[in-house]
Amino acid sequence: xxxxxxxxxxxxxxxxxxxxxxxxxxxxxxxxxxxxxxxxxxxxxxxxxxxxxxxxxxxxxxxxxxxxxxxxxxxxxxxxxxxxxxxxxxxxxxxxxxxxxxxxxxxxxxxxxxxxxxxxxxxxxxxxxxxxxxxxxxxxxxxxxxxxxxxxxxxxxxxxxxxxxxxxxxxxxxxxxxxxxxxxxxxxxxxxxxxxxxxxxxxxxxxxxxxxxxxxxxxxxxxxxxxxxxxxxxxxxxxxxxxxxxxxxxxxxxxxxxxxxxxxxxxxxxxxxxxxxxxxxxxxxxxxxxxxxxxxxxxxxxxxxxxxxxxxxxxxxxxxxxxxxxxxxxxxxxxxxxxxxxxxxxxxxxxxxxxxxxxxxxxxxxxxxxxxxxxxxxxxxxxxxxxxxxxxxxxxxxxxxxxxxxxxxxxxxxxxxxxxxxxxxxxxxxxxxxxxxxxxxxxxxxxxxxxxxxxxxxxxxxxxxxxxxxxxxxxxxxxx
Numbered sequence: 488x489x490x491x492x493x494x495x496x497x498x499x500x501x502x503x504x505x506x507x508x509x510x511x512x513x514x515x516x517x518x519x520x521x522x523x524x525x526x527x528x529x530x531x532x533x534x535x536x537x538x539x540x541x542x543x544x545x546x547x548x549x550x551x552x553x554x555x556x557x558x559x560x561x562x563x564x565x566x567x568x569x570x571x572x573x574x575x576x577x578x579x580x581x582x583x584x585x586x587x588x589x590x591x592x593x594x595x596x597x598x599x600x601x602x603x604x605x606x607x608x609x610x611x612x613x614x615x616x617x618x619x620x621x622x623x624x625x626x627x628x629x630x631x632x633x634x635x636x637x638x639x640x641x642x643x644x645x646x647x648x649x650x651x652x653x654x655x656x657x658x659x660x661x662x663x664x665x666x667x668x669x670x671x672x673x674x675x676x677x678x679x680x681x682x683x684x685x686x687x688x689x690x691x692x693x694x695x696x697x698x699x700x701x702x703x704x705x706x707x708x709x710x711x712x713x714x715x716x717x718x719x720x721x722x723x724x725x726x727x728x729x730x731x732x733x734x735x736x737x738x739x740x741x742x743x744x745x746x747x748x749x750x751x752x753x754x755x756x757x758x759x760x761x762x763x764x765x766x767x768x769x770x771x772x773x774x775x776x777x778x779x780x781x782x783x784x785x786x787x788x789x790x791x792x793x794x795x796x797x798x799x800x801x802x803x804x805x806x807x808x809x810x811x812x813x814x815x816x817x818x819x820x821x822x823x824x825x826x827x828x829x830x831x832x833x834x835x836x837x838x839x840x841x842x843x844x845x846x847x848x849x850x851x852x853x854x855x856x857x858x859x860x861x862x863x864x865x866x867x868x869x870x871x872x873x874x875x876x877x878x879x880x881x882x883x884x885x886x887x888x889x890x891x892x893x894x895x896x897x898x899x900x901x902x903x904x905x906x907x908x909x910x911x912x913x914x915x916x917x918x919x920x921x922x923x924x925x926x927x928x929x930x931x932x933x934x935x936x937x938x939x940x941x942x943x944x945x946x947x948x949x950x951x952x953x954x955x956x957x958x959x960x961x962x963x964x965x966x967x
Contacts, residue, residue, distance in 0.1 A: 536790020558770030684720030785845030814876030878954025
């Protein structure tokens with residue numbers, strides 16, 4: 488559905504919002520924010536899927552906004568565009584199998600029922616490979632915890648639990664619980680393959696307890712990697728009980744890793760990757776130093792749906808992504824306009840980046856930190872705006888408040904009247920993670936998930952423009 492901007496503005500102006508929802512957010516323009524969201528979330532852009540004409544239209548719009556604000560081009564070859572090759576699709580091809588071998592008996596497991604390769608997996612084939620149980624597959628020096636301590640996994644397959652030991656009341660998952668982090672850690676310890684099995688005891692609310700992830704695109708990690716259902720893990724462990732092992736680790740806070748000497752597996756993964764050229768959009772407002780602050784937001788969404796869609800109807804449909812993440816891009820563009828209009832150079836260079844490929848695995852932000860000519864130690868902070876358009880009850884979530892000494896005080900000072908939930912570390916499923924893994928301090932602003940997330944119903948008429956203006960204003964104050 489496409490709503491004329493004049494109607495949206497008129498409707499917003501008469502909403503019966505409480506007085507506390509209408510603070511002074513000058514110089515942020517709510518009308519400009521809504522105008523950007525309405526354009527980017529229009530049906531004509533067909534959901535801004537990666538490597539589609541709709542995403543190209545969005546990129547041109549963002550570049551024009553940077554140009555109109557007076558930002559300098561900071562992409563490739565004097566343009567606003569930082570182009571790179573991205574993997575945008577993964578399909579199974581050739582042989583994909585997992586065969587359990589114990590005591591002279593063999594048990595072939597079933598593809599798509601018992602196991603599936605991860606999209607970030609390497610293709611590879613292994614015969615009679617040894618398997619080691621490595622707990623949660625975590626190495627965390629800060630907590631003095633290492634599932635790999637004393638293990639020799641070189642050239643072997645590691646079997647690890649999904650998620651991580653409980654971290655305390657109200658604590659969410661850390662980056663150690665991520666599939667990719669576990670795979671990277673296994674590779675770093677010399678493993679040839681990793682098998683991540685759904686764990687019996689810890690499942691986030693609303694998550695299917697024993698489902699396999701959809702095969703989707705993702706940057707290669709350098710190790711063959713499979714996702715297993717619990718029953719497949721039980722076949723691998725034999726007489727050992729998966730739930731009992733997990734209970735032991737969770738309650739003692741000590742690893743229960745061990746070799747599985749009577750077990751061998753045959754393993755094969757064959758993936759074909761589809762690639763295309765895509766681009767970030769980058770504009771620079773020069774400052775008075777050689778240091779940089781990055782203000783970013785991803786501008787891609789799901790196009791016509793696909794494996795990341797949460798729609799109950801599997802038929803292709805335009806996913807406009809008004810909140811995810813036309814809202815964040817709108818905030819970034821308005822910040823670029825406001826800072827440029829002040830007429831005096833900021834203290835630090837402000838680098839505004841619209842990232843592509845976030846929905847495909849943080850591809851644009853990863854490509855930027857990999858390819859930028861700016862020394863990464865000159866980037867003193869990265870501020871990420873992702874899904875800032877659905878504020879409810881004045882609530883805002885900010886990640887990364889402990890990634891720099893001053894951040895917590897800055898957040899408290901610049902969010903008056905808001906109920907802010909903070910998270911200390913900078914990891915999370917958005918583009919700030921690509922910077923945080925490079926030791927760059929980050930803040931990630933987010934107004935929360937909702938029932939329209941990754942559905943065709945994430946449309947512009949549901950945007951809370953007043954709330955979006957408050958978030959954008961908070962970022963403005965923090966950067967100043």
